[in-house]
Amino acid sequence: MDVRRKPFVPPAPVPRTVPPGRLEIIRTVMRNPLELWGEPSYNEPWILTKFLNERALIVNHPGLVRHVLVDNVANYRMGRIRQLVLRPILRDGLLTAEGDTWRRSRKAVAPVFTPRHARGFADQMLSGSQRFLSRYQAAGPQGSEFDIGRDMSELTFFILSDTLFSGDVAATDDEFAADIEKLLSTMGRIDPFDLVKAPRWLPRLRRLRGRHVLAKFRGMVRRTMTGRLEVLKNDPGAAPEDFLTLLLRQMGPDGLSAEEVEDNLVTFIGAGHETTARALAWTLYCLSQSPDDLAEVEKEIDKVVAEEKDPVEWLARMPWTRAAFEEAMRLYPPAPSINREAIADDTYVDKQGARVTIPAGTTVMVMPWTLHRHRRLWDEPNAFIPARFLPANRDAIDRFQYLPFGAGPRVCIGATFALQEAVIALAVLLGHFRFESLPTTRPWPVQKLTTQPGGGLRMRVVPRR
Template identity: 65%
Template sequence: MDATVQPFVPPAPAPRTSPPGWLEVIRIIYRNPIELWGEPSYTKPWISAAFFNERMVLANDPDFIRHILVDNARNYKMARVRQLVLRPILRDGLLTAEGEVWKRSRKAVAPVFTPRHAQGFADIMLQRSQQFCDRFDGDGSVHEIAHAMTDLTYEILSATLFSDQISTPEGDFGYRVERLLETMGRVDPLDLLKAPEWIPRLTRLRGRKVLAFFRQIVSDTMHARMELMQRDPDNAPQDFLTLLLQQHKPDGLTLGEIEDNIITFIGAGHETTARALGWTLYCLAKAPHERDLVEAEVDRVVAEEPNPVHWLEKMPYTRAAFEEAMRLYPPAPSINRAAIEEDRFRDAVIEPGTTVLVMPWILHRHRMLWDHPDAFMPSRFLPENRDSIGRFQYLPFGVGPRICIGATFALQEAVIALGVLMSRYRFDCTPKTNPWPVQKLTVQPEGGLPMRVTLRSAKPEIAA
């Protein structure tokens, strides 16, 4: 970066300088958990604390993180509060299942997400991104980009994994996803107080209708495909949906587990990429110098390289901007585990039942690990600089046995989408573009991302 250009520092909660009272803790965790953390969280290799008599360790040291999530992963299960939030939505989907159920699901879906298989989706990703761009008139009108990216990634997911045979939802899909996360994707105060699970959580009662909407989509989609597989098996698409349904056998997946995995990929599989795309466009709009570099790269590659499979490799600055946005606004800001047996790391003692937090939100902004940690600086992710970033200090997709299975898919999708969007349009902020990061499973831009979309004068054509 030009030394005369000051990097953009995007909005984020300042570390607390004094601990909140317990009533304030409940309010913060319900409203926005990333506002809870104090200055030591961003400067110490680990800290120990207690919330409502619940022992907690926050791990920031990369070696400590490796110990928890890789070397001794068998000693850690999903934390109770995390499961209370996610299981009502995803049940036994890949993100929430444990033990043998998780192993069966992981084995069932793994073939679809190998790097080679993911590359086979590149042309569809390109086509859907181009078609989506046609919805913008490019006259400088303002669009809600957070919702737009949700719709785009949903349509890419529908085309690539479900052959466009997901039962079409009525109404604004992006709004419904936001509503689901607003109502179902938060920690309820009763969870913190360890109330019995049979006591209704009022926050989640409000989300039952929208959850039922998504469940109905999945049920209709499954039954339509099963009917096609029985009636005309030769013409049934050989996609993710068919692959899952073929696993319905005594030693495979139950229909309930198949439904849970479909809702996981429809709900969580595209939402994380959508959020990261929105934050990327926002950060680039607020950092014109960086945007110029991305636009120049995009123009060159789009004009010269017709095969989108190669875009991920040939657009290193575009990828770096996306990865830097995921550093600052990690789609999954929290990884929660609970110790099964006593464990030790150096002088840290982790007693059975202790909740161990690995917080990408904090880890990615930790003063011990990053230069200018709060600044948007894509150059740190360029190939020549990547060796300085440790494997366990940057975790947008997690790490270890439960690493996100769709990481390659998501990176390829993001670079192709950015290549198409930014080759055709320029995205600018408006006076009303004042997002505030809020944790609701993913890191959401509270206030949305209203952005002005203008047709670029030097619009490159896709190479023939």
């Protein structure tokens, strides 16, 4: 007899049943864009609509996702509102650059993120995660309360600094987590001027409050660059062969400018850790509410860690742990919206003959938030069910209905790095501690570049043994 409990349904906005008015759209997008979407977005394959008097296409059909992001990718540039939000922070970093600038940057950083190279970081990911345990061990046998959202941000920053920058990032962990939180809460939010596509020179009041933390962040990056450049100049053999050195060696007339190197460092230090951090926090929360799945994950971790000391093998040997992480990314996608704009008129016809015409200038919104919860694509779409990502069940998931790392030429270059990092971190954390929700733990998903738990994510952390 199956005695498993009903699956946990984590918090999420209830789909709207009445379309919002113009003023309500602006208020909602400023507060939390995830609360904007209505019933059709979770039921229909695509929706042609008007968004603040401009044509918009909301895409929730895997075939149309592929058409926009892969098959006819040349016809779609980055969405203007997205660029208005991100470019002031990242400038010409890999997430926001376009054309030749993007191609130069992608080519420059690609060698670091090959699967073979990513596997080489496994030992550092393991040692970094093990060192991070000290903050929980200091609480003693009864455990204590922690903000897991902030903790995971610090952990992933620590791992990223150790692996890609050999520990040379000029910042402290505590400063970094607070600065990132403030940066995303100010400059990482949509402004009303963005919605009406006002010129970039018009000041965005929310972002004015974040300028000093952005200046502090870029100053940290410049100090990191300067320190490594001095080593490369005075004693090249002493410079570690890491991501920082690789980028700095790409500087020159035929490579990257100093500004482009800085922008890519800002992108990877500021945003590169953020997606994994948020997904780890959501995973720990969902598992705390799903004891049957937690038991499977703990059993698997205990067995594999006892038998296999090489963390390189853990990603392949921990399918339950990976599945829990991937299910958390389905429910709380790190990038909940992927925005493009049609350059020329386009048409898509699905296998059943349904047709959609996409006029030039249309804003195309590929929506992982709604795609991952779409009722035509998923069984029990709002429930936390890691088993759907176990190897035996993966073939039922279309490549283009699950987009935690995007798709096409602009797919996240660090996907393999992030998955390996997450499984290793979860194996260490859950091998030693249990993360328990409190009566006051009621996280609400809020879109600030990534899908974050609004108000933090306080949990009690207690030793397992």
